[in-house]
Structures are given as C-alpha cells and as structure tokens.
Amino acid sequence: xxxxxxxALWRRPxxxxxxxxxxxxxxxxxxxxxxxxxxxRDGRLFGSLIDxxxxxxxxxxxxxxxxxxxxxxGIDLSVGSVMAMAGAVAAQLIAVHDAPLxxxxxxxxxxxxxxxxxxxxxxxxxxxQPIVATLILLVAGRxxxxxITGGQITTFERPAFQFLGTGALLGVPFTLWLVAGVTLxxxxxxxxxxxxxYVESIGGNERAARLxxxxxxxxKVAGYVLTGLCAGLAGLIATADIKAADVSxxxxxxxxxxxxxxxxxxxxxxxxxxxxxxxxxxxLIMQTLTTTMLMRGIGQEYALVIKxxxxxxxxxxxxxxxxxxxxxxxxxxVHAA
Amino acid sequence: MGVRVWAACLPAGSIxxxxxxxxxxxxxxxxxxGVHALNHVDFSVRPGEVHxxxxxxxxxxxxxxxxxxxxxxxxxxxxxxxxxPLVCGSPAEAVRCGISTIYQEVNLVRTxxxxxxxxxxxxxxxxxxxxxxxxxxxxxxxxGGLGIDIDVSRPLGSYPVGVQQMVCVARAVDTDARLIVMxxxxxxxxxxxTRRFFxxxxxLRARGLSVIFVTHFLDQVYRISDRITILRNxxxxxxxxxxxxxxxxxxxxxxxxxxxxxxxxxxxTAAASAVAPERPAAEHATTLGGATPVxxxxxxxxxxxxxxxxxxxxxxxxxxxxxxxxxxxxELARLVFGADRADSGVFEVDGRxxxxxxxxxxxxxxxxxxxxxxxxxxxxxxxxxxENIVLALQAAGRxxxxxxxxxxxxAGCGDAGGRGGGFGWGARARQRSLARRFVEQLxxxxxxxxxxxxxxxxxxxxxxxxxxxxxxxxxxxxxxxPTRGIDVGAKAEIERLVRELCRAGLAVIxxxxxxxxxxxxxxxxxxxxxxxxxxxxxxxxISEEAIMAAIAGKGGQEPFQQP
Numbered sequence: 001x002x003x004x005x006x007x008a009l010w011r012r013p014x015x016x017x018x019x020x021x022x023x024x025x026x027x028x029x030x031x032x033x034x035x036x037x038x039x040x041r042d043g044r045l046f047g048s049l050i051d052x053x054x055x056x057x058x059x060x061x062x063x064x065x066x067x068x069x070x071x072x073x074g075i076d077l078s079v080g081s082v083m084a085m086a087g088a089v090a091a092q093l094i095a096v097h098d099a100p101l102x103x104x105x106x107x108x109x110x111x112x113x114x115x116x117x118x119x120x121x122x123x124x125x126x127x128x129q130p131i132v133a134t135l136i137l138l139v140a141g142r143x144x145x146x147x148i149t150g151g152q153i154t155t156f157e158r159p160a161f162q163f164l165g166t167g168a169l170l171g172v173p174f175t176l177w178l179v180a181g182v183t184l185x186x187x188x189x190x191x192x193x194x195x196x197x198y199v200e201s202i203g204g205n206e207r208a209a210r211l212x213x214x215x216x217x218x219x220k221v222a223g224y225v226l227t228g229l230c231a232g233l234a235g236l237i238a239t240a241d242i243k244a245a246d247v248s249x250x251x252x253x254x255x256x257x258x259x260x261x262x263x264x265x266x267x268x269x270x271x272x273x274x275x276x277x278x279x280x281x282x283x284l285i286m287q288t289l290t291t292t293m294l295m296r297g298i299g300q301e302y303a304l305v306i307k308x309x310x311x312x313x314x315x316x317x318x319x320x321x322x323x324x325x326x327x328x329x330x331x332x333x334v335h336a337a
Numbered sequence: 338m339g340v341r342v343w344a345a346c347l348p349a350g351s352i353x354x355x356x357x358x359x360x361x362x363x364x365x366x367x368x369x370x371g372v373h374a375l376n377h378v379d380f381s382v383r384p385g386e387v388h389x390x391x392x393x394x395x396x397x398x399x400x401x402x403x404x405x406x407x408x409x410x411x412x413x414x415x416x417x418x419x420x421x422p423l424v425c426g427s428p429a430e431a432v433r434c435g436i437s438t439i440y441q442e443v444n445l446v447r448t449x450x451x452x453x454x455x456x457x458x459x460x461x462x463x464x465x466x467x468x469x470x471x472x473x474x475x476x477x478x479x480x481g482g483l484g485i486d487i488d489v490s491r492p493l494g495s496y497p498v499g500v501q502q503m504v505c506v507a508r509a510v511d512t513d514a515r516l517i518v519m520x521x522x523x524x525x526x527x528x529x530x531t532r533r534f535f536x537x538x539x540x541l542r543a544r545g546l547s548v549i550f551v552t553h554f555l556d557q558v559y560r561i562s563d564r565i566t567i568l569r570n571x572x573x574x575x576x577x578x579x580x581x582x583x584x585x586x587x588x589x590x591x592x593x594x595x596x597x598x599x600x601x602x603x604x605x606t607a608a609a610s611a612v613a614p615e616r617p618a619a620e621h622a623t624t625l626g627g628a629t630p631v632x633x634x635x636x637x638x639x640x641x642x643x644x645x646x647x648x649x650x651x652x653x654x655x656x657x658x659x660x661x662x663x664x665x666x667x668e669l670a671r672l673v674f675g676a677d678r679a680d681s682g683v684f685e686v687d688g689r690x691x692x693x694x695x696x697x698x699x700x701x702x703x704x705x706x707x708x709x710x711x712x713x714x715x716x717x718x719x720x721x722x723x724e725n726i727v728l729a730l731q732a733a734g735r736x737x738x739x740x741x742x743x744x745x746x747x748a749g750c751g752d753a754g755g756r757g758g759g760f761g762w763g764a765r766a767r768q769r770s771l772a773r774r775f776v777e778q779l780x781x782x783x784x785x786x787x788x789x790x791x792x793x794x795x796x797x798x799x800x801x802x803x804x805x806x807x808x809x810x811x812x813x814x815x816x817x818x819p820t821r822g823i824d825v826g827a828k829a830e831i832e833r834l835v836r837e838l839c840r841a842g843l844a845v846i847x848x849x850x851x852x853x854x855x856x857x858x859x860x861x862x863x864x865x866x867x868x869x870x871x872x873x874x875x876x877x878x879i880s881e882e883a884i885m886a887a888i889a890g891k892g893g894q895e896p897f898q899q900p
Contacts, residue, residue, distance in 0.1 A: 204717035
C-alpha cells in the first residue's frame with residue numbers, strides 16, 4: 001500500500017460549485033457597484049452578499065434534504081407545496097387561534113414531517129416511482145394549503161414569529177443561523193455517523209446495500225421525512241418574511257430550484273453521491289444570479305435565460321466527455337507555451 | 338446441393354449420420370479480444386429434428402447462435418442453409434432466410450393484442466387500411482393450427498409467459514421459418530406450461546420444422562431432443578443421438594472429462610448408491626453423531642424456483658453445493674440468506690427455531706453471503722474500499738457484531754472486527770483501522786483505503802466482499818462462486834482462506850461451478866439437478882466423478898420430472 005496522496009484541489013467534488021460561486025462573487029464585486037459592501041446598520045449587517053444568503057435560505061434548506069433524497073436515487077417534487085402547507089398552518093394558528101409561539105413553530109413542522117413520511121411510504125411500501133409519488137403531493141399539497149386558509153391570503157402580526165424571517169442574532173440575519181444550524185446537523189449526521197454510508201450505498205447499489213443488511217426502506221423514509229422537515233422550516237421562513245401565508249405563491253416552482261441546486265452541487269440524479277456543501281453553493285449561485293440581475297436592473301425574462309445558461313455550463317462541466325475535451329484543450333495550450 | 342456429410346469428429350458412442358442437413362455450420366471461428374470464443378466449431382441440424390445445444394458457462398452456445406442468426410459475424414468458417422451458403426448480416430435477414438429466434442424473455446409487445454403481435458408487419462390490408470376482422474381471423478386460424486385456443490383480441494401481456502412463448506413460436510411458424518432457435522425457452526415456465534410447450538415442439542417436428550433447443554435442464558434435453566451437440570470452452574466436443582448417450586457421458590463431456598474415466602471411478606451402479614437418498618437434516622446429525630448444526634433448514638423451497646430442500650451447516654465444516662448452471666445452486670443460497678422470499682421452510686439456528694425474513698435478519702442471526710454476482714449484488718462500485726468493507730458491520734449495528742454472542746469461538750480472521758458494532762459518532766478512524774487490518778490480512782492489493790472499489794481487480798474485489806463479511810464475524814458463511822472470474826493465484830488464496838476459516842470454527846457453504854474445487858474443499862456435498870436437490874454426498878464418497886454421476890442421475894431412465 002502506498003501512502004495516500006491528497007487529491008488535487010480541482011478534482012475534489014465540491015471544488016467546482018464553490019469555485020464558480022467565488023468567481024461569481026468576485027466578478028460582481030468588480031462590476032456591480034456596492035455588491036461587496038457590507039455595513040452595520042442598527043446593529044445588524046446589511047449588504048448584497050448578506051441579502052443573497054438571506055434570500056437564498058429557503059432553497060438552501062430544501063437543498064439539504066433534497067441532496068439526501070437524490071443521493072438515494074429518489075427525488076422530492078412536493079417541497080414547494082409542503083412549504084405552502086406549513087406556512088398556511090402557521091398563519092392560521094396565529095391569525096385564528098392566537099396560539100403560543102412554540103405551537104406555531106412545532107405544529108407546521110409536524111405537518112411537514114408527516115408529508116415527508118407520506119412520500120417515503122408511497123415510495124418504499126407502495127413501491128411507486130419517487131417522481132410520481134411526490135408529484136401527487138405537489139398537486140395535492142397546495143390544495144390542502146388553500147383549504148386550510150380558506151383560499152385567502154392569511155395575514156398576521158406576531159413579532160416573535162416574524163423574527164424567524166426578518167430577525168437578526170448578533171448582527172447576522174436569523175435565517176443564516178438556521179441554515180448554518182441545519183447544515184451542520186445534517187452534515188454531522190452524514191459524515192460522523194454511518195448514515196452517509198447507508199445513503200450512498202443505497203444510491204450506488206440498492207441490491208448490494210440490502211444484501212449487506214442496510215435498512216433500505218427505513219433510511220429512504222428517513223430521507224423523505226428530513227426533506228419534509230426542511231421544507232416545513234423553509235415554509236415558516238417564507239411566511240414569517242412576508243407576514244402572510246400566500247398559499248398560491250409560497251414556494252411555487254421552488255422544487256425546481258432546489259433540484260437544480262443539488263445538481264449544480266455535483267450530486268448526480270443517478271444517485272450514489274451526496275454533496276451537501278456543493279448543493280448549498282449551488283443554491284447560492286442561483287440566488288446570486290437573481291440578486292445581481294435585480295441590482296443591475298436586468299428584466300426577469302433575461303434573468304431566467306442567464307440562469308439557465310449558467311446551469312447548463314455547470315452541468316456540462318460534470319459530464320466526463322465535456323471535461324475530457326476541456327482538458328485536451330488546456331493541455332494543448334500548455335504544450336504550445 | 339445434397340452434399341453428404343459425415344458428422345464431424347464423432348467420439349465413441351455416437352452414431353454417424355448420413356442425411357441432407359438443413360443447416361450446416363463448418364469450422365466456425367470467432368474471436369473476442371483475447372478470447373477464442375468459438376474454435377473451429379462444426380454444427381449441423383437435420384430437417385425435422387429437435388437438436389439440443391448443450392454447454393456450461395462460456396462454452397460458446399450463445400456466440401454460436403448469434404453467429405447463426407446474424408447478430409455476430411464469424412471470423413472464419415462457412416454456413417450453408419438448405420444447401421445454399423447463408424449470408425445474413427442482421428437478425429432481420431436471418432428471419433427472411435427462414436431462421437427465427439425465440440428468446441428467454443418474450444420479445445413481443447405485451448400491451449398489444451395477441452393478433453397484432455402475431456401479424457405485426459404482415460397485417461392483412463383492405464382498401465381502407467388494416468382489416469382488423471381479417472387479422473383476428475388469421476390469428477385464430479394460425480393459433481388453432483398449433484392447438485392454441487385463446488382470445489386473440491386480448492393484450493399479450495394478460496397471458497402467462499408460457500402462452501406468450503407459444504405466440505412467439507406461432508409467429509415464427511407464420512413467417513415461414515424452417516429453423517427455430519430457442520434459447521432457454523422453458524426457463525420461466527412451470528411444469529404444466531412446459532408440457533404444453535413440448536407438445537407444441539412435437540407438432541413443429543411433425544411438420545418438418547427443425548428446432549435448436551438450448552436449455553440447462555438435462556431432463557428436458559432427453560425428453561424432447563433427437564440429437565445433442567455439446568460445446569465446451571468454445572469447442573465442439575461431440576454430436577450424439579440423444580437415445581444413445583448415457584447421462585453420465587453427457588455430464589462428463591460438458592465438464593471436460595472422458596466418460597470412461599467417470600464410469601471407471603464411479604461406476605454406473607456405484608454412482609447410484611453413492612448418492613444417499615435425501616434425508617432430513619436432523620437425521621444427518623444423528624448419523625454423524627455431531628453436535629447440533631449451527632444452521633439447519635428444513636423443506637426450504639419457492640414455487641417455480643426450487644423444490645423444497647433440507648440442509649444442515651455445521652461449525653468447522655464446508656458444505657458444498659454442486660450442480661450445473663441453472664440447477665438451483667444460487668437460488669438455494671439466496672433463499673437460505675433471505676435474499677429471496679421462500680414459500681416454505683423452517684430455519685433453526687443452534688437448534689432454536691428462527692424466522693429469516695430478509696438478509697438483515699439473516700445477518701443478525703450470524704449468516705453472511707458473498708453473492709454470485711459481485712458487481713450487481715455485492716459491491717457499491719463508487720464507494721471506497723473502506724466503505725465497502727465496513728458496510729455490513731455498520732448496518733448490522735451493535736447486535737450483529739456483538740463480540741459477546743458469537744464470541745471468541747469464531748476467531749475468524751484473528752480478532753479483526755472484534756470491537757465492531759455500529760460505530761456511531763466519530764467512527765472514521767475505527768473504520769480505517771478495521772479496513773486496514775483486513776486489507777493486510779487478506780492481502781488486498783489497493784493503492785489506498787479511500788480508492789473506489791471499482792478500480793480493483795476481480796480477485797481483490799472478491800476479497801473486499803469477504804472482508805466485509807468476516808468483519809461481521811459470521812457463524813455461517815455462504816460463498817456463491819467466490820472464485821469465478823478471478824485469476825489462479827487468487828483462487829488458491831480463497832481456497833486456503835476457506836480452509837482456515839473452517840478450522841477457526843466457521844460453517845462454510847461453498848458453491849462453485851468447478852467441481853474439482855467443490856470436491857477438494859467440501860466435507861459434504863449437496864447435489865442439485867433441475868432445481869431440486871437430488872442427494873448429499875458424505876466426505877468419504879466425495880470425488881469429482883461421484884459428484885458428476887450424481888448430477889447426471891441414473892442414466893436418463895428417470896421419468897420426466899419438472900422442478
């Protein structure tokens with residue numbers, strides 16, 4: 001056995017998404033006025049970068065759960081609807097029942113976890129294809145949310161709850177703390193307990209994992225429940241942010257952003273790899289693009305196209321064929337020099 | 338036209354044949370990179386005969402058929418069909434020439450109706466387009482002629498596989514096939530379906546059609562075929578009249594032994610008596626006077642997969658499973674391990690009755706299985722050597738690897754894995770040291786522990802799987818073809834390892850297609866044929882020849898039996 005040689009930096013799995021994010025930020029800092037400026041106002045940090053992270057929080061939260069599910073060759077299309085459901089429940093609890101804060105936070109999360117459980121059971125026990133199983137809740141969930149609010153936008157005033165979306169702790173937006181906390185917790189579960197091994201073995205070779213005694217079904221269900229919880233938390237943030245449960249818009253199409261973030265992060269849809277840091281970087285890349293375009297006054301129609309082009313480029317980098325071609329190109333230049 | 342050919346290279350016991358063959362393949366050569374897949378193979382089929390093509394894994398059966406049906410191009414040799422040279426570059430051309438193929442998996446469109454499937458591409462037309470009425474009539478007529486009476490407007494997929502298979506045959510007949518190639522057509526049929534299918538074959542034969550029939554079921558070979566061609570390692574080793582070829586000879590030819598040798602060693606009568614009639618496992622225990630078996634299984638079976646089998650695995654013993662490809666060796670191993678669900682069967686571990694509902698339960702009870710297909714069922718290719726080694730131990734959690742239960746009696750591989758368990762938090766360092774110990778003890782050659790397992794050679798991959806199971810300190814280790822596809826050196830190492838493990842008190846179940854390995858290693862050999870256990874050989878009677886004789890059965894006089 002030879003001594004382990006450290007991997008070249010650019011060969012590490014999370015290098016590309018993080019590098020691209022850094023590049024985007026650097027470009028922005030150079031080209032967009034005020035992008036890199038961070039100032040302290042009223043004892044809290046303000047600035048475009050902070051805003052990017054704050055706005056990107058829901059997608060980042062979703063990406064954390066989605067990474068696990070996708071690494072097990074699943075997918076969860078229902079996260080946006082689950083967000084809407086969680087938001088609707090929270091808003092109703094405040095506006096109609098005037099429930100205490102603990103209840104307002106806990107009950108929506110329980111609902112979201114139950115939604116995840118439902119997805120997980122459909123996939124594992126009923127044996128449905130994940131895309132179909134979660135499509136059901138994608139459609140039904142928003143309907144349920146509308147039933148909960150009676151089809152109206154429920155508005156509320158509850159500073160303690162709004163803190164979730166707009167508050168700051170030690171000068172840093174509370175959403176950031178939440179994302180950091182969830183990321184660290186799930187990251188620790190993945191890397192410090194065997195959970196990551198189970199997840200990647202299920203995604204890599206489910207039959208082998210089963211024959212090795214891995215509780216395939218239980219772990220898959222756990223993945224969906226965790227994704228549900230993340231979606232619930234994202235729903236609470238989104239609702240607290242606007243002081244209202246807007247069920248027909250809350251989390252609309254966000255599942256696509258989350259999936260794209262995971263893919264940008266280097267987790268393959270064919271499973272077997274879980275790259276959480278990459279997924280977070282992916283979510284931030286998307287949000288940075290959105291924020292930049294807003295700041296530069298580029299219209300929504302262009303923004304979408306530009307986002308798509310960036311996503312396409314990153315995904316191309318992940319294909320071995322494209323990378324081979326790129327390497328040959330770079331190699332030739334080196335030779336010529 | 339009309340070249341009279343003496344069937345080539347006929348060993349003793351076969352009959353020289355004089356007739357105008359329908360198909361004559363002469364001196365067929367086919368090379369794959371580094372492999373001489375077909376070595377000057379001669380093969381001929383007469384009009385109106387069912388010709389069985391027999392051979393073990395890698396014998397060249399499917400390559401030969403692919404050359405015949407235009408899927409592959411031969412590197413040498415000639416093919417004449419109905420007296421004229423056959424040149425076909427694609428399966429479609431072969432069909433036009435009159436050669437149809439029926440595959441193991443029905444290759445028709447299951448969602449279309451039976452009639453549509455039968456007449457796809459040749460549907461009767463009318464001035465307004467397809468004539469559905471005439472199409473149905475044609476289909477009914479066609480199937481009726483073959484004695485099949487079904488509703489042709491129902492989707493093909495709504496019928497059992499046996500019927501689908503027959504529709505395939507009817508379609509072949511309708512495309513004016515003179516030769517139908519059947520690649521394991523009966524492998525997914527039950528006894529009744531097989532009988533009906535054979536009745537259909539008889540009819541084809543009566544009409545003067547020829548059939549090339551590939552199967553692993555020896556009983557079926559004798560039941561239906563007129564002649565048998567045996568291939569081994571890419572060579573044709575003989576063409577025989579089925580009626581004149583004793584089963585022992587057939588098996589000997591397949592395995593590359595001379596029939597005389599087998600007969601001399603085992604003797605037709607001795608062979609029969611050497612195979613003890615099947616007895617319940619409990620009885621074995623009393624006859625051997627041994628301790629309670631670690632694992633005993635009674636009447637374990639699964640409908641359509643394996644007739645009920647009983648067996649017992651004892652500490653410090655190797656129990657071999659022997660049988661030809663498709664005899665049910667792997668199926669039995671999977672049932673024992675809970676990988677497939679059994680219909681019947683009772684398990685006892687240390688004499689205590691237990692239930693094994695899945696692999697996880699089996700592992701917690703102290704079983705381990707290195708599966709036949711390393712790639713599909715064993716390794717997680719993208720994960721590292723370390724992760725692949727610790728996977729089962731981690732998954733088993735504390736209970737499976739509990740040092741206390743199986744304890745020191747199973748020294749296994751030293752004390753490796755002794756402190757196993759579900760490492761919980763902060764496990765990576767311990768995983769590494771465990772993996773490193775196994776890598777050293779088993780001599781796994783890898784650059785480092787975090788290297789993806791896909792980059793390892795076959796032998797090293799096999800050792801990684803062994804390491805995975807040894808880390809769990811099992812009491813019963815099932816090795817399904819552990820030596821397949823690995824080099825000679827690695828084979829010898831694995832044999833040595835099995836002996837060592839046995840001495841350390843493990844019960845090993847050893848499965849291999851190579852009978853010499855089974856004979857060398859096993860203390861007892863369970864012999865399987867055509868998906869049922871036919872007997873157990875005890876230590877004193879184990880020899881390659883005895884196993885072969887048991888596999889062959891009693892000279893083909895047995896009544897036709899279905900699994």
